[in-house]
Amino acid sequence: MAIAGCDCGGKLxxxxxxxxxxxxxxxxxxxxxxxxxxxxRNGLDMTNLTTLGQDYLDLLNNPDPSKxxxxxxxxVNVTHEEADATYETFDNGERTKTRDxxxxxxxxxxxxxxxxxxxxxxxCVDFGLYAIDGCGNLKGQLEGTNLxxxxxxxxxxxxxxxxxxxDATTKVMFEMDYGFVTxxxxxWMVAQSSFTxxxxxxxxxxxxxxxxxxxVVDSATQITVNASFCYGYANAKxxxxxxxxxxxxxxxxxxxxxxAVASATESLTVPGEYAITFLAQxxxxxxxxxxxxxxxxxxxxxxxxxxxxFVAL
Numbered sequence: 001m002a003i004a005g006c007d008c009g010g011k012l013x014x015x016x017x018x019x020x021x022x023x024x025x026x027x028x029x030x031x032x033x034x035x036x037x038x039x040x041r042n043g044l045d046m047t048n049l050t051t052l053g054q055d056y057l058d059l060l061n062n063p064d065p066s067k068x069x070x071x072x073x074x075x076v077n078v079t080h081e082e083a084d085a086t087y088e089t090f091d092n093g094e095r096t097k098t099r100d101x102x103x104x105x106x107x108x109x110x111x112x113x114x115x116x117x118x119x120x121x122x123x124c125v126d127f128g129l130y131a132i133d134g135c136g137n138l139k140g141q142l143e144g145t146n147l148x149x150x151x152x153x154x155x156x157x158x159x160x161x162x163x164x165x166x167d168a169t170t171k172v173m174f175e176m177d178y179g180f181v182t183x184x185x186x187x188w189m190v191a192q193s194s195f196t197x198x199x200x201x202x203x204x205x206x207x208x209x210x211x212x213x214x215x216v217v218d219s220a221t222q223i224t225v226n227a228s229f230c231y232g233y234a235n236a237k238x239x240x241x242x243x244x245x246x247x248x249x250x251x252x253x254x255x256x257x258x259x260a261v262a263s264a265t266e267s268l269t270v271p272g273e274y275a276i277t278f279l280a281q282x283x284x285x286x287x288x289x290x291x292x293x294x295x296x297x298x299x300x301x302x303x304x305x306x307x308x309x310f311v312a313l
Contacts, residue, residue: 023139023189026080028073028132028202029107032059032149033125037066043148044140044190052190053198056138060204061294061302069130071206072174075107103178104156105129108171114161115231117172119209123157128179136192136202141182150187151179203298210240210291212308220280220313221262225289227272227305239272240303247293250278253309254285281312 032042044055059069083101090096109116128149131139140147156177164170195201209230216224232238243264250259259278267273281287291305 023131023137023187024133024135026078026107026131027075027134028071029075029105030060030130030132030138030149030201030204031070031072031123031127032068032130033066033127034149034151035066035126036064040067041146041148042067042069043143043146045145046142046147046190047145049194053195056195056201056204057199057295057297061207063292063294066125068207071132071204072107072109073132073202073205074109076110076171077173078105078107080105102153102180103184104175105178106173106175108162108173110171111169112172113170113231117159117161119230120172120174121159121161123152123154123176126151126154128152132201134202136195136200137189138192138195138201139187139189141186142188143186147188147190150182153177153179198297200298205295205299205301207295207302207304210303210305211237212289212305213237215289215308215310217310217313218275220283222275222277223289223310225274225276226270227274227291241266241271243274243291243293243303247291247303248274248276248305249290249292250276251288251290252281252285252312253288254282259287283313285312286310287312 035041042059044052044059048055056069059067060071062068080103082103085097085101086099087095088098128141128151130149133139141150142148153176156175158175160173162171162173192201210227211230212225212227214226218224227240227243228237229240230237243266245261245264248261248264250261251257252259259281262277262279263275265275267275276289286309288307288309289305290307291303293303295302
């Protein structure tokens with residue numbers, strides 16, 4: 001709590017403590033919206049210990065972006081800076097603390113491109129942070145039986161792209177303040193072992209966006225699609241290869257109705273080009289193509305498509 005005295009219980013705190021491993025050097029953060037679009041609060045249930053690893057994996061790969069965690073891993077130059085407390089000074093020289101200092105977090109993601117910066121340069125919703133240390137332990141704000149991300153003052157969020165120089169790589173620097181009413185004393189750690197073997201928080205990767213820059217309607221029952229990431233070169237974006245039937249979905253927007261995808265076959269000569277077949281739709285109906293694949297564990301990215309429409313023949 002930033003207002004001094006709010007945690008005062010009328011007595012001094014005991015200074016004895018058991019042998020408990022403290023949270024270590026922060027090497028990662030997971031940015032999580034405070035509330036989902038349906039009004040629920042995003043967090044991890046600490047009573048479901050046997051499913052905690054899967055719960056965390058599901059958080060990173062939730063089909064609903066408002067319920068998803070966005071990991072920043074392998075961070076460098078991480079700092080936690082707390083401003084000086086504010087005091088009132090009386091005419092006799094005595095001081096009384098009126099407010100604790102705000103804590104500011106700064107960190108850098110190195111070796112990334114301008115496209116990464118574009119995707120991460122804004123924070124458009126209220127969010128909080130889970131912290132991850134070098135041992136894979138995760139820390140958040142415990143309230144009741146739920147571990148929530150520690151709320152951040154969204155207005156303080158800033159990101160800066162740093163160009164490469166002779167002896168340093170490109171980086172994106174992030175800076176933000178924890179919320180005014182959050183307290184270091186309310187932060188609790190979950191051991192890395194609680195998440196394994198399903199996933200290691202140090203290796204829980206973020207999702208990659210997939211675009212469909214061209215869709216050719218070959219017939220009433222087939223389209224040919226080029227799928228690529230938002231990364232690569234200006235004249236040659238990196239193709240999404242290895243997609244399967246289960247990764248694609250089609251929706252008739254006019255009806256509306258979900259359309260069963262019959263097959264999705266990748267070209268043998270053009271990486272990222274897929275022939276997708278489906279049941280014929282009413283001519284001139286608008287159909288939307290999308291894709292989604294959740295990660296299955298550590299060191300695996302999930303994929304999320306950017307919906308693209310076409311007109312049925």
